Amino acid sequence: MIMRADGVTLGYGGTAVVHDVTLDITEGGVGLIGESGSGKTTLARAFLGLLKPTKGTISFHGTDLRKAGTKAFRKAVQPVFQAESLDPRMSVARSIAEGSRDRAAVPALMEQVGLDPALGTRRPHQLSGGQRQRVVIARALAVRPELLILDEPTSALDVTVQAKILDLLEGLGTERLLITHNLAVVGRLCRTSHVLFAGRIVESGPTEDLLQRPAHPYTLALRDAVPKLGGAPPVARGGTEAAPAPTGCPFRLRCPLAVPECESAPELREVAGRNVACHRAELVLTGLAAR
Template sequence: MTLLRAEGVTLGYGRRPVVHDVSLDITEGGVGLIGESGSGKTTLARAFLGLLTPISGNIWYGDQTLKKADLRAFRKDVQPVFQAESLDPRMRVGRSVAEALPRHARHRVAELLEQVGLDPALAARRPHELSGGQRQRVVIARALAVGPRLLILDEPTSALDVTVQARILDLLAGLDTERLLITHNLAVVERLCRTSYVLFAGRVVESGPTGDLLAKPAHPYTRALRDAVPKLGGPPPEASGRTGRTGHTEAVPATTGCPYRLRCPLAAPVCEQPPPLRELGGRRVACHRAEDAPVS
């Protein structure tokens, strides 16, 4: 079942497009949006939340476009989970969690705090009196208050240490709620998402089952993201053009060819033409030379 769907969506700020012709389905099992900073992940999430209107294309909520949908039902079904810093520092935890609840349901605050593994007594505290992990759990409890069908999570563990990250991931994995996860952390995506989309310069360059996509990347950019993750006991990640951390860092406009070609180890004359997003081995990939990628 698809709850939210982007169909040929282009997004921008002012006259500058930053997400280009993206089509994406949020289906059961969790969906991950992977990419470095500036790839368009958060901009696309804003559109899914109805906070940004597409320049072209549509966001579908069930069988209706978001423009025509019942916004009360939409807000109940789709809730954002921001980072812990999003809590109002002046507001006590209980009041923050209760904001979305009707007055007759304020007693549920204790239940929600317990659901995310917190002592209900913390409702009397302010955010600065909690640890980072506790604050993130409060943000999740607040999102769960209206009983959503889908959580949109933007880097929910990025500011937490490894131990706390593991606990938050355990919590999210145990929730009976679908999720769209925006992150650059491949381990988090692998844990929580059945399907993933890789974005570069506002374009989907690869999509498919998360396990297959990370085990045998078809696009050079996906491979670079994977290879940039340090491995315990292994050599340090390459500091080369493959990871995009040296040399050219700007994307090439899509109208002049593959946007990744200045950073790509497989770049060839054919890359002067924009690559179509095509089927390859059970996934979709936007690369002329995906078949020539080295075997993982």
């Protein structure tokens, strides 16, 4: 285990947006899946030490982040944000060397991510979207991190460039926490995944199981929303615009399977090899996942 969130609640201005989350970042890649506003990025900020939990703890190799050495932690855990995070005033070479202060290593790092070192004198606006994303990855790799925390690293890229970036990330051999709403991306890069809705984990387990046989209606809705080549357009089920329910199951106002029992909050429980917070998980598995 590299990092762990144990009963973590996070918020802004006294408003909680992540509620009592427990998860481990282990070998093989870990995914955080959910729509915008589900709490993925907030949780990632906490794993980076940029946001302190209002409840619970986050640890790195068993040591509470509040007690871990800041310099060593910053070197071991590096963020990979979207390409727009680059400083437009800095050259590519300067951006990559910013963390390590080692200009001599820049050409090798650029080659490692598939960039021509001659591009080192350019500014971000002189590069394509895919090239800028490679610069962001090279900048993170400059300090030889143990863990990359990737926040939607391919969302602004076209399909062919996305594929190249995924090939690159797969081949790095660095552990990763991936924040995404893209199920195809998490399927390639993460052995285990956690699905967040309204700041709560609603399903956790092996990524392949979650994608092939979801046990929570929300995971199923995310899977069914992915267009299929040559297939019928995705069909929304339930109230897609409904806000999270303030009590009981937070997904119940959008859930096509909701029953009176859902007015009581479900606990995470083991169902078919994963943890699911749903009173009707067995029905999802046996009655809907095969559609």
